[in-house]
Amino acid sequence: MVNSVLDRLMPAPLCLAPMVGLTHFAVRSAIQEYLPEGVTTLWPTEMLNSRRVPREEMNDRPETFMLDARHGLCPQLLGNEELPIRDSIAKLESWGACAIDINMGCPVQKALSHNYGVALMGDIDYAARVTEFAVRHAKVPVSVKMRAGLQKDEEFLVRFVKAIEDAGASWITLHPRSAEQKRRGRADHSQVRRVVSELRIPVIANGDVQTAQDAFDLMGQTACARVMVGRAFVARPWILRELRRDPMTGQLSLDSSERLSAQQEAREYGRFVRRVIEISYDTYRPEDVARRLRFFVYHGHRWLDFGHAFYAAMSGLKEKQAFLDCTEQFFLQPLSMQSHTQLRG
Numbered sequence: 001m002v003n004s005v006l007d008r009l010m011p012a013p014l015c016l017a018p019m020v021g022l023t024h025f026a027v028r029s030a031i032q033e034y035l036p037e038g039v040t041t042l043w044p045t046e047m048l049n050s051r052r053v054p055r056e057e058m059n060d061r062p063e064t065f066m067l068d069a070r071h072g073l074c075p076q077l078l079g080n081e082e083l084p085i086r087d088s089i090a091k092l093e094s095w096g097a098c099a100i101d102i103n104m105g106c107p108v109q110k111a112l113s114h115n116y117g118v119a120l121m122g123d124i125d126y127a128a129r130v131t132e133f134a135v136r137h138a139k140v141p142v143s144v145k146m147r148a149g150l151q152k153d154e155e156f157l158v159r160f161v162k163a164i165e166d167a168g169a170s171w172i173t174l175h176p177r178s179a180e181q182k183r184r185g186r187a188d189h190s191q192v193r194r195v196v197s198e199l200r201i202p203v204i205a206n207g208d209v210q211t212a213q214d215a216f217d218l219m220g221q222t223a224c225a226r227v228m229v230g231r232a233f234v235a236r237p238w239i240l241r242e243l244r245r246d247p248m249t250g251q252l253s254l255d256s257s258e259r260l261s262a263q264q265e266a267r268e269y270g271r272f273v274r275r276v277i278e279i280s281y282d283t284y285r286p287e288d289v290a291r292r293l294r295f296f297v298y299h300g301h302r303w304l305d306f307g308h309a310f311y312a313a314m315s316g317l318k319e320k321q322a323f324l325d326c327t328e329q330f331f332l333q334p335l336s337m338q339s340h341t342q343l344r345g
Contacts, residue, residue, distance in 0.1 A: 001071065006141075006171050007071055009042055009074075009141070010041050011039060011040060011081065011245065011247065012040060012043065012226075012245070013215065013226055013227060013245050014226065014240055014243055015229070016024075016043060016044055016228070016230075016233050018046060018047060018076040018101065018103070019044075019230060019231070019234075021046065021292065021295045022105075022231070022295070023045060023046050024062040024063060024292065025062065025065035025067060026062075026065075026276050026280040026284070028043050028068055029067075029068055030275040030276045031233060032068065032235075032270055033275065034237045034240045034241060035240050036244075040071070040072050041240075042072050043071055043073050044076050044101065045066070045074075045075040045076055046062075046063045046076070046080050047076050047077075047078050047243055048063060048078065048084050048088070048092075051338050053088035053091050053092065054084065054087035054091055055075060058095050061288065062288055062292060066095045067226040069096025069097065070096065072098050072099075072242065073095075073096055073097050073098060074101050075092045075101070076103050077089070077101065077103065077134070078106070079102070079105040079130065079134075080120060080130055081133075082133040082137075083132055087136065089137050090139055093138070093139055098139050098140060098141075099143060100138050100139045100143070101142075101143045101144070102142065102143070103145055104118060104121055104130075104144055104145065104146040104147075105146045105147040105175055107133075118141045118146070118147050121146060121147065124160050125163070126311060127164065128163040128164060128166065129167060131164050131167035133145055134152070135168035136168075142170060143169055144172050145175070146160075146161075146172060147174075148172060156194065156338075157191060157194075158194065160196065161199060165199050165201050169201060170244035171202070171204060172195075172199070172201065172202075173203075173228055173257050174192050174195055174205060174206065175187065175206040176188045176189055176190075176191040176192055176205075176207055186208060187207030189218060191210075192205045192218075192224055192242065193223065194327060196223050202225030202226070203222075204226045204228050205218050205222055205228065206227070206230065207214075209229045209230075209232060210232040210236075211236075211339055212242035212259075212339070215227040215229065215239070215243055231299045232303070236240070236268075236269065236303060237270060237272060237338070238258070238268055242258045242259055243255070244256055262338070262339075263334065263336050263338070265337040266331070266335035267331060269300070269303070269331075270330070272322060273296075273327050274328070276293065276296055277324055277327065278320075280326075286320075288320045290323075293323060294311075294317075297310065297311050297314050302341045303335050303337045303338050303341055304335060304338075305337065305338065310330050313330060314327075
């Protein structure tokens with residue numbers, strides 16, 4: 001499907017998923033170093049609360065560092081009321097956002113208690129109005145990221161996505177798990193294929209993508225416009241280089257010359273971790289760093305053989321040099337990475 005908005009903002013076939021505690025500036029910046037020269041994609045923030053953003057200052061906390069706005073920043077917003085959404089979008093656009101994503105997929109209780117996230121999928125008309133609020137007040141494109149719904153009901157999902165399309169969304173991202181599944185079980189990408197067939201706007205597929213081959217296969221199976229990668233990107237960001245789209249024909253291909261061996265991947269993961277450490281301490285207040293670094297390693301180490309030992313070694317550290325020395329020392333030994341883990345996302 002040709003769509004000038006998405007094609008202009010995101011010619012790359014892959015993008016990073018918004019993830020609490022993970023898609024902050026330091027991680028985004030380190031991943032951006034793996035994007036092929038001349039290729040652009042969209043970069044999410046962590047989820048931002050529409051009741052909080054209007055009162056915030058840029059770069060006041062890790063969630064609002066947007067020094068990479070020129071790269072194609074697409075902040076993700078939690079919200080369900082028009083005025084906070086309006087004021088948040090105005091603020092985010094002034095900070096350089098090139099698109100706004102409305103979260104209708106977060107299944108955690110904190111979001112549900114405020115009728116945010118996937119709770120919005122309980123009422124089609126309400127969710128459509130929230131989308132309309134955002135579209136009405138945005139100068140940039142608005143997208144919606146969602147799950148399969150509160151229950152496994154494909155016909156409801158089709159009605160839901162059509163209402164979001166009619167409300168003015170420029171594209172949707174579908175993570176085809178129900179709210180109660182969270183990250184358990186397998187993502188049912190047959191639902192992505194069904195939604196693609198029903199909509200005029202593009203669909204980005206999300207869920208269970210851990211390698212470039214996974215993304216390539218998913219695009220072939222579902223005809224989705226793009227693929228969004230979650231936790232695997234905080235372990236192997238170099239897959240950005242492996243999947244290419246010909247700018248003239250739109251044809252996808254896997255570039256085997258960019259594929260790393262399991263041992264090369266382990267060395268590259270160590271280098272990536274060092275970059276996140278360096279950028280974090282160069283950007284944030286020291287008291288904001290250690291917990292975020294441990295959370296980052298907690299999710300990424302699952303792909304590393306004996307990664308639990310690396311996470312354990314990093315767990316008690318607080319200072320920049322201690323993190324760097326620990327990483328340097330650990331990756332002196334021969335290591336390798338697995339292609340897949342049971343960590344869903």
